[in-house]
Amino acid sequence: MKILVLHGSPQLHGNTAELCKPFLAELRENGAEVRYVTLANKKIGGCLGCYRCQDVEGEYGCVQKDDMELVVKDIIWADVIILACPIYSFYCPTTMKSVMDRHYGLNKYYGSAKGSLWAGKCVGLLLTHGYDVTMGTEAFVTGVRHLCTHSHLRYLGMYSVRHDEDISSFQTEEAKAGARAFARQILKG
Numbered sequence: 001m002k003i004l005v006l007h008g009s010p011q012l013h014g015n016t017a018e019l020c021k022p023f024l025a026e027l028r029e030n031g032a033e034v035r036y037v038t039l040a041n042k043k044i045g046g047c048l049g050c051y052r053c054q055d056v057e058g059e060y061g062c063v064q065k066d067d068m069e070l071v072v073k074d075i076i077w078a079d080v081i082i083l084a085c086p087i088y089s090f091y092c093p094t095t096m097k098s099v100m101d102r103h104y105g106l107n108k109y110y111g112s113a114k115g116s117l118w119a120g121k122c123v124g125l126l127l128t129h130g131y132d133v134t135m136g137t138e139a140f141v142t143g144v145r146h147l148c149t150h151s152h153l154r155y156l157g158m159y160s161v162r163h164d165e166d167i168s169s170f171q172t173e174e175a176k177a178g179a180r181a182f183a184r185q186i187l188k189g
């Protein structure tokens with residue numbers, strides 16, 4: 001199974017990166033092919049809303065030539081896409097939101113081009129947040145679930161850990177075991 005983990009925190013070695021460690025280890029120990037991609041060091045502009053991608057058949061077709069092209073290649077390679085990010089303002093950080101908005105070229109719904117470049121793939125969420133799990137994650141999880149329905153992707157679920165103290169909140173045996181259990185859940189599909 002080919003799994004793409006998109007790490008979407010501006011903090012390269014922050015809480016979310018820490019939670020990714022046991023998750024990635026469990027995936028790899030179980031034989032998954034894993035690509036871990038950090039968005040923070042990529043140049044990815046926001047969607048321009050020009051709809052030009054909707055008239056480009058069989059390829060992504062965005063007019064913006066930036067690092068989203070690399071992310072799209074990884075998305076097309078993957079069977080499963082994991083969005084790993086902190087919650088910012090009840091949703092996700094800016095670069096992750098740009099990646100999400102720029103899914104448009106993967107769905108050809110609104111122009112002369114037809115079909116999808118990613119229908120049938122699976123999506124999971126690995127999140128960190130300051131509020132309790134409901135207040136912290138509800139809006140983002142709901143948005144991603146709707147995006148999956150809209151794009152004909154299969155939503156596989158979410159694992160999250162609350163930022164209570166400092167990075168040690170993500171280094172507890174409970175947090176690590178939870179991340180590993182979530183990895184096994186993802187591998188089951």
Ligand SMILES: Cc1cc2nc3c(=O)[nH]c(=O)nc-3n(C[C@H](O)[C@H](O)[C@H](O)COP(=O)(O)O)c2cc1C
Binds near residue numbers: 017086091130135136
């Ligand atoms: C700008 C900013 C906005 C945040 N907004 C929220 C929020 O809306 N809800 C929440 O539960 N936590 C919020 N947090 C807390 C982070 O989600 C939390 O500290 C997270 O673990 C940070 O992960 P990182 O170290 O990987 O960036 C926010 C943090 C920052 C810096």
